[in-house]
Amino acid sequence: MFAIIGGSSLFTSNIFENWEERKIETPFGRVLLKIADRAIFLQRHGEDLLPPHRINHKANIWALKEMKVEKIFAINSTGSLKKSLKPGSFLVPDDFFCPWMIPTFFDRELKFSIPRFDPRVIEIIYDVAKETGMKVKKGGIYVQTLGPRFETLSEIKFFKKVGDVIGMTLASEATLSIECGIPYGSLCSIDNYCHGLGEKVLTIEEVKKAQRESLAQIERFIENLLRRGGE
Numbered sequence: 001m002f003a004i005i006g007g008s009s010l011f012t013s014n015i016f017e018n019w020e021e022r023k024i025e026t027p028f029g030r031v032l033l034k035i036a037d038r039a040i041f042l043q044r045h046g047e048d049l050l051p052p053h054r055i056n057h058k059a060n061i062w063a064l065k066e067m068k069v070e071k072i073f074a075i076n077s078t079g080s081l082k083k084s085l086k087p088g089s090f091l092v093p094d095d096f097f098c099p100w101m102i103p104t105f106f107d108r109e110l111k112f113s114i115p116r117f118d119p120r121v122i123e124i125i126y127d128v129a130k131e132t133g134m135k136v137k138k139g140g141i142y143v144q145t146l147g148p149r150f151e152t153l154s155e156i157k158f159f160k161k162v163g164d165v166i167g168m169t170l171a172s173e174a175t176l177s178i179e180c181g182i183p184y185g186s187l188c189s190i191d192n193y194c195h196g197l198g199e200k201v202l203t204i205e206e207v208k209k210a211q212r213e214s215l216a217q218i219e220r221f222i223e224n225l226l227r228r229g230g231e
Helices: 057-066 119-132 153-159 170-179 204-227
Strands: 002-006 020-026 029-036 039-043 071-080 090-092 095-097 136-138 141-144 165-167 184-193
Touching: 020 057, 029 057, 039 057, 057 170, 071 119, 071 170, 071 204, 090 119, 095 170, 119 136, 119 184, 119 204, 141 170, 165 184, 170 184, 184 204
Parallel strands: 002 039, 002 071, 071 184, 090 136, 095 141, 141 165
Antiparallel strands: 020 029, 029 039, 071 165, 090 184
């Protein structure tokens, strides 16, 4: 059993509309999953489409653990911190940066984890993206901020020295998956240049337009991943 976790880039997709719905009760809240054969789709923003800073990551990952998911393929919408990473392209990160508030299942026990993306999942994502015809780069650093606002000019100036793309969800999700022993990797859709990097002033409308334009590629990626059975 493998899972696909999607976010705002899949809000308007119909690809999972005929999948069976199942609600899983967890110690952290109820989670809606969509299931077909040995694949699960989870909308990370939940049934109410919560903003990034309110996503119930603990409930989401716990539900996938309860379903005995063996690997997670995430789709994340990001902004580019590098001029060479253009909107409309994709990145498969191999590390992340988030030295602030990350959720953990280890609130009441002295236990540690070593954060790392799963090399095999990274390879699968990259191979499927290339097969799909995407312009994709393998390797890079995802920077997670708290949201829901975008970053200031000075913050972007700092983060340019640290990472390649920026978003508000992946590090939290990946950390909890790692704590549960579930291999995790991500396909990052680059939907905009970060605040101050582009020639135009960044607007939310621009980001949403780019997400709509990338949706067809992401859906083809998912279809090819499903056809391969997550392998």
